[in-house]
Amino acid sequence: MQAPWRRLMGGRDPQEEHRASTPLELLFDLCFVVAVSQAAAQLAHGIEEGHSLQAVAGFAMVFFAIWWAWMSFTWFASAYDTDDGPFRLLTLLQMAGALILAAGVPAALTDYDFTQVTIGYAVMRIPMVAQWLRAAREHPEGRQTARRNALGITVVQVLWILRLLLPHPFDYIAFVVLALAEVAVPAWAERTGAIKWHPEHIAERYGLFTIIVLGEVILASTVAFGSAMHAGVSIQLILVAVGGLLLMFGIWWAYFLGGDEHGFRSGKVVRTWAYGHYVVFGSVAALGGGLEVAVRAAEHNVHVPPLVTGYAVAVPVALFLIAGLLLRWLVWPSGTVMPVPFIAASAALLLCPLLAPSLGIGAAILVMGLVPAAALTVLLSRRST
Secondary structure, three states: OOOOOOOOOOOOOOOOOOOOOOHHHHHHHHHHHHHHHHHHHHHHHHHHOOOHHHHHHHHHHHHHHHHHHHHHHHHHHHHHOOOOHHHHHHHHHHHHHHHHHHHHHHHHHHHOOOHHHHHHHHHHHHHHHHHHHHHHHHOHHHHHHHHHHHHHHHHHHHHHHHHOOOOOOHHHHHHHHHHHHHHHHHHHHHHHOOOOOOHHHHHHHHHHHHHHHHHHHHHHHHHHHHHHHHOOOOHHHHHHHHHHHHHHHHHHHHHOOOOHHHHOOOHHHHHHHHHHHHHHHHHHHHHHHHHHHHHHHHOOOOOOOHHHHHHHHHHHHHHHHHHHHHHHHHHOOOOOOOHHHHHHHHHHHHHHHHHHHHHOHHHHHHHHHHHHHHHHHHHHHHHHO
16 A cells, blocks of 8 residues: 655654664664764874874764764654655755765864764754654644744754854864763653654664774774785784674674663663764774774775774774663663672773783784673573573
8 A cells, every 4th residue: 555645744654563763764874884884984094194083082972973863863863763765855855965975974073173074964964853843733632842943943953053153172162062961862852752663663673873983993804804905815814804793793692681671761871872972883883993993904005003903903892892781780680780790801802902012903803803702602602591
């Protein structure tokens, strides 16, 4: 049966059975692959050039725009997705904004010119205002919350554009202030009533985006394998590739232990869980950039110290493990979280780069890949007893 051009945006049933991501949501995610890839590539470039701190700061700023635009759409869609003509067209505009933002990432992270990134972000956010206004018009129960969301997004978006007029470093200070304002808008809006989202749908959407960012790790390992074969079987490159694959699989397994949605007890808990994914997603994307640096280091194409290269890989993985552990403490039943394996793994990961100067970056990353595997082995063996 052919879907109608327009449906009433009356709110989705939060108890709906078999709620899954729509093809439109999957297409939306696909557009963000490009933005994440550009951010990871520019992070790698900055580290290779010896500007690690500036590269990390720029990456954190760009990734915030990517993450927040994705997250805002995801929660709105969980509550109000009609998947009709107007909804699809507004989502198309948001996808265009993601591509504009992605194209502006090199200028932002290389020349500190955030003009195109800000334009792309605006193109993503303005359709969200239209979506919330439609929800306000067609869903009386959530009208005040929808209007507040539309107002909050509009005000903050105007301020993002005005931020372009500020000189450095005031533009960076303004970024922090406006980022805090962005994340405060939903909490302020929902003082008049919480939107009704679907727990299983939200958990699935976050899992899908985790797989999106893991694609950067897979890409780096693929490049390492290809370079190793092209270079006449380079042992260090093969070790980087194998270690990268082990890290990817360990992160995937650690994230998909399951059950998070059953702990969504309150709006505060869920909001903290959702906001904490900025670190989860960002660390995995940064790992892709770190592995790119490791590949070039194994090819002797960069001149940064081996320790810097090692920590470009180790720090993101340790951040992922600690962030994941803290989020599980929020949503898993009391007594089911086993922190020791992941705390020990995080500490061990931060020691692994010390192997790079003597054994090579490939060997160091291979050992890093074994660390999450060991932590998961301990965790799963304790679970089964």
